[in-house]
Amino acid sequence: xxxxxxxxxxxxxxxxxxxHSLKVDKLIPxxxxxxxxxxxxxxxxxxxxxVDTELKQLKPTHIDEILLHHLGKTAEILxxxxxxxxxxxxxxxxxxFYTIKSFIKTKSKKGLLFIFSILAFILSAIIDNxxxxxxxxxxxxKVIKVRDTRIWFVGLIIIAxxxxxxxxxxxxxxxxxxxxxxxxxxxxxxxxxxxxxxxCMLIPVLCASLLPAFKGNIMDEVEEDLEHNKRHKYGATMxxxxxxxxxxxxxxxxxTHLPPYVGMMLSLAVVATFAEIFSxxxxxxxxxxxxxxxxxxxxxxxxxxxKIELPSILFFLGILLAVAxxxxxxxxxxxAGTLNxxxxxxxxxxxxxxxxSAVIDNVPLVAASIGMFSELLDDPLWHFIxxxxxxxxxxxxxxxxxxxVAMGMEKMxxxxxxxxxxxxxxxxxxxxxxxxxxxxxxxx
Numbered sequence: 001x002x003x004x005x006x007x008x009x010x011x012x013x014x015x016x017x018x019x020h021s022l023k024v025d026k027l028i029p030x031x032x033x034x035x036x037x038x039x040x041x042x043x044x045x046x047x048x049x050x051v052d053t054e055l056k057q058l059k060p061t062h063i064d065e066i067l068l069h070h071l072g073k074t075a076e077i078l079x080x081x082x083x084x085x086x087x088x089x090x091x092x093x094x095x096x097f098y099t100i101k102s103f104i105k106t107k108s109k110k111g112l113l114f115i116f117s118i119l120a121f122i123l124s125a126i127i128d129n130x131x132x133x134x135x136x137x138x139x140x141x142k143v144i145k146v147r148d149t150r151i152w153f154v155g156l157i158i159i160a161x162x163x164x165x166x167x168x169x170x171x172x173x174x175x176x177x178x179x180x181x182x183x184x185x186x187x188x189x190x191x192x193x194x195x196x197x198x199x200c201m202l203i204p205v206l207c208a209s210l211l212p213a214f215k216g217n218i219m220d221e222v223e224e225d226l227e228h229n230k231r232h233k234y235g236a237t238m239x240x241x242x243x244x245x246x247x248x249x250x251x252x253x254x255x256t257h258l259p260p261y262v263g264m265m266l267s268l269a270v271v272a273t274f275a276e277i278f279s280x281x282x283x284x285x286x287x288x289x290x291x292x293x294x295x296x297x298x299x300x301x302x303x304x305x306x307k308i309e310l311p312s313i314l315f316f317l318g319i320l321l322a323v324a325x326x327x328x329x330x331x332x333x334x335x336a337g338t339l340n341x342x343x344x345x346x347x348x349x350x351x352x353x354x355x356x357s358a359v360i361d362n363v364p365l366v367a368a369s370i371g372m373f374s375e376l377l378d379d380p381l382w383h384f385i386x387x388x389x390x391x392x393x394x395x396x397x398x399x400x401x402x403x404x405v406a407m408g409m410e411k412m413x414x415x416x417x418x419x420x421x422x423x424x425x426x427x428x429x430x431x432x433x434x435x436x437x438x439x440x441x442x443x444x
Contacts, residue, residue: 354392
């Protein structure tokens with residue numbers, strides 16, 4: 001029976017990986033795979049277990065208890081992401097991100113490379129790497145009109161955004177999973193990964209700055225400053241307020257010891273209140289009946305919630321509970337034991353996980369690793385997993401959410417990225433990994 005369950009998971013995983021070829025949204029196989037796995041466990045009364053992290057062994061439990069446990073853990077991540085996505089959409093409602101464009105004055109290609117890379121590294125740590133990539137590519141399209149020049153910058157933005165997302169608990173979905181799953185803490189995550197992530201970003205940027213594509217200046221082009229007309233007088237205020245509210249979440253967790261989604265809901269409430277006041281709309285966040293009234297149609301909260309990527313939320317629900325099914329059967333725990341016996345060096349295993357995240361989605365990879373390893377909170381292994389899964393995906397354009405969205409926004413070619421950018425991402429990943437290995441012994 002275990003072979004059948006693993007086969008279903010592999011087929012579902014394959015369908016997710018081949019999403020673009022099959023023309024089927026990845027949430028469909030994720031949800032179907034999750035439901036079928038749990039249904040088979042229930043129908044055939046298969047024994048389920050929970051991992052005792054202290055004793056590093058499996059303890060028998062009941063399917064209702066373990067399913068509720070995994071649903072609770074998954075819901076924490078999803079509610080957290082919903083809050084973060086809504087705050088970002090509220091900032092965008094006021095065109096707050098156009099404030100960033102005013103900081104960009106230089107015409108030098110090399111100067112622009114460093115500005116956008118640093119912005120990607122910092123922004124992705126606050127608003128996550130996917131959103132940072134979308135924002136910066138949108139701004140880049142206003143600054144550089146020639147696409148052949150622009151896509152080089154986009155390639156480095158992907159690398160920098162993924163590197164920036166790795167060292168922050170709110171910078172990447174996989175890092176957020178480890179943080180909410182009580183595998184890493186904010187302080188230790190920054191201590192372990194800030195410098196390796198910085199190295200992972202700087203090596204490719206410094207190498208790229210020597211390439212012909214980043215020589216000279218961008219051409220002056222006469223264009224109307226269209227975004228000037230779009231600017232909202234509260235745009236800058238909402239940008240700073242929204243970013244501060246998101247950064248406040250780890251502080252709230254540290255002070256109260258409550259799950260991160262509680263702090264995110266508080267931050268959302270504060271940002272939404274100011275948004276309603278600034279938009280001069282009726283404060284009516286929860287009413288569905290007034291959705292078609294004039295006040296509600298101009299509500300920034302309603303508008304922002306309508307733009308949330310629910311397919312992504314449902315995908316996370318499906319894939320996390322599907323991996324939880326295999327974890328509950330004890331398969332991942334047993335696989336980890338076999339893997340450790342075959343390859344005793346865990347560093348090699350985790351680096352291979354990073355390389356694997358360039359080919360397949362890193363969310364299920366990290367979800368599987370949480371079920372495979374039973375190390376305690378803030379063990380260096382968890383931090384290395386966060387780094388590898390977060391930055392390894394840069395080696396292929398399809399290896400990260402940032403890469404996929406950039407591919408869509410700029411119609412970037414898979415093989416162009418493989419030829420021009422992948423080697424830069426690879427040396428950054430190796431450089432960051434070696435830096436992590438050298439520094440982890442000095443962190444207490």
